[in-house]
Amino acid sequence: MRWILFIVLFLLLEIYAYQALKTITRSYWWLGIYFLITAVVLGNFLYQWLKPVEGAVLTGARSYAFGFLLAIILFKVFLLLIMFGEDLVRLSIASYRKVFTTQNTFALPSRRKFVSQLALGLAAIPFASVLYGMYQGRYNFRVLRYTLYFEDLPAAFDGYRVSQISDVHSGSFDNKKKIQYGVDLLNEQESDMIVFTGDLVNNEAKEMNNWTEMFSGLKAKDGVYSILGNHDYGDYKKWSSAEAKKENLNTLKQTHANMGWDLLLNEHRIIEKNGEKIALVGVENWGTGGFKKAGDLDKAGKGLSEKDFKILLSHDPSYWQEKIKTDKNNYHLTLSGHTHGMQFGIEIPGWLKWSPAKYRYQNWAGIYEEFGRYINVNRGFGYLAFPGRVGIWPEISVIELKKGSRPS
Known part of the structure; x- marks a missing residue:
């Protein structure tokens, strides 16, 4: 059950991340590369943590699988926070137009490319920080x-x-x-x-x-x-x-x-x-x-x-x-x-x-x-x-x- 909940939450994060990427580019190549990286990181994490390990100890492979997944998740969480904030603004605008104007339909404004670009830029900071921490920070005495x-x-x-x-x-x-x-x-x-x-x-x-x-x-x-x-x-x-x-x-x-x-x-x-x-x-x-x-x-x-x-x-x-x-x-x-x-x-x-x-x-x-x-x-x-x-x-x-x- 815990693994099912984890995968469901991960997919919810993925939905918002995809929305940000789709606003910036519709290139199937870039979207494909993004999803491939996500699938490899998630797949490796599930493989490392679900396979039996002698003594049930935390191995180096498990640690790295967790580290890469953490980098990906933080990237998506920052995207979610910014994109969800934009959605609240879009929802407020659509509601205002519906109630206080002559507009008869409830229509959400389109996502703004600038906001998506900003979200990706800010999300790259924790992503890069985690990778730096894995390759340099751990020995930064x-x-x-x-x-x-x-x-x-x-x-x-x-x-x-x-x-x-x-x-x-x-x-x-x-x-x-x-x-x-x-x-x-x-x-x-x-x-x-x-x-x-x-x-x-x-x-x-x-x-x-x-x-x-x-x-x-x-x-x-x-x-x-x-x-x-x-x-x-x-x-x-x-x-x-x-x-x-x-x-x-x-x-x-x-x-x-x-x-x-x-x-x-x-x-x-x-x-x-x-x-x-x-x-x-x-x-x-x-x-x-x-x-x-x-x-x-x-x-x-x-x-x-x-x-x-x-x-x-x-x-x-x-x-x-x-x-x-x-x-x-x-x-x-x-x-x-x-x-x-x-x-x-x-x-x-x-x-x-x-x-x-x-x-x-x-x-x-x-x-x-x-x-x-x-x-x-x-x-x-x-x-x-x-x-x-x-x-x-x-x-x-x-x-x-x-x-x-x-x-x-």
């Missing part, structure tokens, strides 16, 4: 820098820098040169510490086989630390047995170790400098809305006091809203990921920050502050499902800790 001030930061850590990446999703990668660039860019920040906040793979530990050596090259003076994300547990694949799923998770944990990453599983580490210390705390995934709840903040912070300066790694930012920001143990800074910023949105620094992610997550990208405590939601290093990024670029966060009050 950005370094975003933040400076945060804390009165109780130990003096030895004044100016301490933490680099964060999140949501690698290595099972989606297909370009070693681009990923190596991202890894090198992260190393170039020369931060005191590097942290990874979950989702190393899409489903299986073996997805890292071709990338382990590359990510082993990440180096920082005080080490590389990591946590698990919801995808790392293998919950989105149909396994042959519970033992196979457990073994996959164990293999993934060993992958972290093989890369020289210190994986924190509801535990913490103490970082010392010049006789002073801060605590780095890492929880397993905990998320609202049906996501895995393996995180245990109380266990991870056991033995720490309210006065200890603490940085917390928590994959899903919803845990910050549910518990962390009000926890009596006072977690100064939380580093999260998970949302990807939906890989789609518009960001103009100082002016506009929007993504569909904001309707699902209260904290979805960047720095937020409540009760004097901060969270940074990293937009993600990789991508998932839609094989690209539009407006929400892959991110390396660099956070500098400063002692004192924030300048006014």
